[in-house]
Amino acid sequence: xxxxxxxxxxxxxxxxxxxxxxxxxxxxxxxxxxxxxxxxxxxxxxxxxxxxxxxxxxxxxxxxxxxxxxxxxxxxxxxxxxxxxxxxxxxxxxxxxxxxxxxxxxxxxxxxxxxxxxxxxxxxxxxxxxxxxxxxxxx
Numbered sequence: 768x769x770x771x772x773x774x775x776x777x778x779x780x781x782x783x784x785x786x787x788x789x790x791x792x793x794x795x796x797x798x799x800x801x802x803x804x805x806x807x808x809x810x811x812x813x814x815x816x817x818x819x820x821x822x823x824x825x826x827x828x829x830x831x832x833x834x835x836x837x838x839x840x841x842x843x844x845x846x847x848x849x850x851x852x853x854x855x856x857x858x859x860x861x862x863x864x865x866x867x868x869x870x871x872x873x874x875x876x877x878x879x880x881x882x883x884x885x886x887x888x889x890x891x892x893x894x895x896x897x898x899x900x901x902x903x904x905x906x
Contacts, residue, residue, distance in 0.1 A: 774842035777835045778802035781891050786839045792905035794845050798856070800894045801831035804838070809894055820893045825863040828896050829870040836898055845902045850880035854899040860886035863895060 771785035772794075780786065780797060787796045802809055810831045811824025837847060855871075857863050864884065871882075880900070890897050 772839065772843040774838060776804055776838040776842060778804045778807060787843050789843060789904070792903060794840075794843050794849075794902040794904055796836065796839055796898075796900040796902070798897045798899050799832060799835045799839060800890065800892065800897045801828040801835065802892065802894065803831070804835070809892070812893060823893075823895050825859075825866050825895055826870060828894060829867055830874075832896050832898055833870070833874045836900060840900075840902065843902075845904055847875065848878045849902040849904060850875075850878055850900055851903045852881045852901040853883075855882060855884040856887050856890065856897040856899070857884060858887060858889060858895045860884070867896065 769788050769790040772787040772789065773785050777786055777799065784797050786799070787794055789795075809823070809828065811827030812820060813822045815821045840846060840849070853875075855867070857867060867884075
């Protein structure tokens, strides 16, 4: 049996899925992006008059996605130091990895979950980063 978690402190999922689901001692977070829980805006995104994305700020998106992961963990009764695995999706590895990596090290500090970082061509909304996380809730 598994238990879903949803919270108003993180942005609403863009599909029919919960923010997280607990199965035994494991907590699986759905893909978490940097959208704002308050108004669904994307920190650091700049749009042209035609509504198309002109530029983005990867540092602002990283800080926001980390805060959203923290919010989902807290809603599920978990902590950052319980993360055991993080999969990172970046839309521009060459341009964004260095900044992302520095901010990741700053935020995750001593927790140091395992991590895989992959480049993808796009995400469902105009975001440059998404995290998929697994936490261990035992001990």
